[in-house]
Amino acid sequence: MYLPDFDYHSPESIDEALSLLANLGSGAKVLAGGTDLLHKMKQGDLAPKALVSLKGLDKLKGINYVEGRGVVIGALSTQNDILYSEVLAKKYPSVSHAAKKMASNQIRHLGTVGGNIVNAVPSADLPPILIALGASITLVSTSGKREMALEEFFVEPASSVINEGEILTEIVIPDGDLTGSSYHKFGLRRSGALAVVGVAASARVAGGVIEEARIVCASSAPKVIRTPKAEAFLAGKSPAPEVLEELQAIVESEVRPRDSIRGSAEYRRNLAGVLAKRALVDAVESGHGLPAED
Amino acid sequence: MNTIEDKEGVKRYMLSLTVNGDPHTVVVKANTTLSQVLRNExxxxxxxxxxxxxxxxxxxxxMDGKPVNSCMVLALEAEGHEVTTIEGVAEGAKLSDLQESFVNHGAVQCGYCSPGMVLSAKALLKRNPHPTELEVREAISGNLCRCTGYVHIVEAILAVSEGRTTPPEETNAGGEA
Incomplete structure (x- = not known):
């Protein structure tokens, strides 16, 4: 299977990459892991005139804890870098767990966290848990740099607020007082399957009472979404059975799933409610650790 | 990266990579994948x-010891990397323990998945010399086999992790059918 023709550029610095993108304009695409981009090009959905490879930009790699900032994840970190990161294993195993649920080992060695975000598909596995943890991102271009909350990045399927000529450089999970988080994904297989629905939860719990919670749903709307009504409802509650039943109903009222080959809208609506309960219970009971089922 | 442009304006790139320990330089178009270079060049x-x-x-x-799908890697992205293919697994004419074990366990049927299976297994055992059955299954979950049903493949990999390349001795050999 042949890819369409294109010119290839491999800049050695971020500045060089940004000026290349600025000069090449709309015909150029950024190449990170390539697992989505090359797939689209092979399928004939995209035929960029040029690819600007980020592979030489070592500054965009690595996962580190930086005092005063939090966990800083370089956008070129692969999904397996996330899965095997000692920093994340210590601070947020829930994020590593979400990476483990993705694709296959071979794809996880190529695909990057930046690519998973910039592709902006509603079924992406890393954005829900990152949004639940309040992550922010940094976008740079020749005209400067901007930071924003990850949850403000997505617009609709395959669409985000990123501008032509911009590169996502890093993701930061800020230090905070959240006491737990988890991600629950349901796919049609254990491996190599996109989420039928994925739900991440985070919580700040004190004395058995939820002071603050986030519920973030993938494959449940045209983009990864938070569920503000459910989050407001949970404040001040403990995860008693009747609270969880009501949580499910509220989440089901807030998601906007569609029918697709992976599941009907009705099925997905129900699944989002069920997974929200499970994710919340794990976030409350297991801290940032791995869910009991795994 | 050095480029060459022909009369028609088609651009080609000089690519240097190491395959099975041998350094190679090939001239490729940008749209060539790593799998195409390995097979065709x-x-x-x-x-x-x-x-x-x-x-x-x-x-x-x-690629640098990590399993990747070479159809999803641009050849140019392998510049400077060390690639190991199935041809680099045996030690000369002697099969590696994993290959020997695949043969002895009947883990090779049509053989189409076997090179990828062996390489995924090799990377697993390097990272984790004593995996559980679940860890073996996870490590090869990106390698599809339509013949074996995976059971003999999993047994072959687990055997090597236990220092064997053959199935355990049948306890009722020669006994009732």
Whole structure:
């Protein structure tokens, strides 16, 4: 299977990459892991005139804890870098767990966290848990740099607020007082399957009472979404059975799933409610650790 | 990266990479994948091309020791990297323990998935010399096999992790059918 023709550029610095993108304009695409981009090009959905490879930009790699900032994840970190990161294993195993649920080992060695975000598909596995943890991102271009909350990045399927000529450089999970988080994904297989629905939860719990919670749903709307009504409802509650039943109903009222080959809208609506309960219970009971089922 | 432009204006790139310990330099167009270079330029046809979309794993090679789908890697992205294909697994004419074990366990049927399976297993045992059955199954979950049902493949890999290349001795050999 042949890819369409294109010119290839491999800049050695971020500045060089940004000026290349600025000069090449709309015909150029950024190449990170390539697992989505090359797939689209092979399928004939995209035929960029040029690819600007980020592979030489070592500054965009690595996962580190930086005092005063939090966990800083370089956008070129692969999904397996996330899965095997000692920093994340210590601070947020829930994020590593979400990476483990993705694709296959071979794809996880190529695909990057930046690519998973910039592709902006509603079924992406890393954005829900990152949004639940309040992550922010940094976008740079020749005209400067901007930071924003990850949850403000997505617009609709395959669409985000990123501008032509911009590169996502890093993701930061800020230090905070959240006491737990988890991600629950349901796919049609254990491996190599996109989420039928994925739900991440985070919580700040004190004395058995939820002071603050986030519920973030993938494959449940045209983009990864938070569920503000459910989050407001949970404040001040403990995860008693009747609270969880009501949580499910509220989440089901807030998601906007569609029918697709992976599941009907009705099925997905129900699944989002069920997974929200499970994710919340794990976030409350297991801290940032791995869910009991795994 | 050095480029050459021909009369028609087609651009080609000089690519240097190491395959099975041998340094190679080849001239490729940008749209060439790593699997195409291995098979067509270097005649290493042990790497198979199946789905060519990163799903089936038959094109699996190790890049710096990590399994990747070589159909989803631009050849130019392998610049400066060390690639191991199935041709680089045996020690000369002697099969590696994993290959020997695959043969002895009947883990090879049509053989199309076998190169990728062996390389995924090799990377697993390097990272984790004593995996559980679940860890073996997870490690090869990106390698599809339509013949074996995976059971003998999993047994072959677990055997090597226990220092064997043959199945355990049958306890009722010669006994009742």
């Amino acid at each position: 270097l005649a290493l046809t042990g790497t198979k091309q199946g789905c060519e979309l990163g799903d089936c794993g038959s094109c699996t090679v190790l």
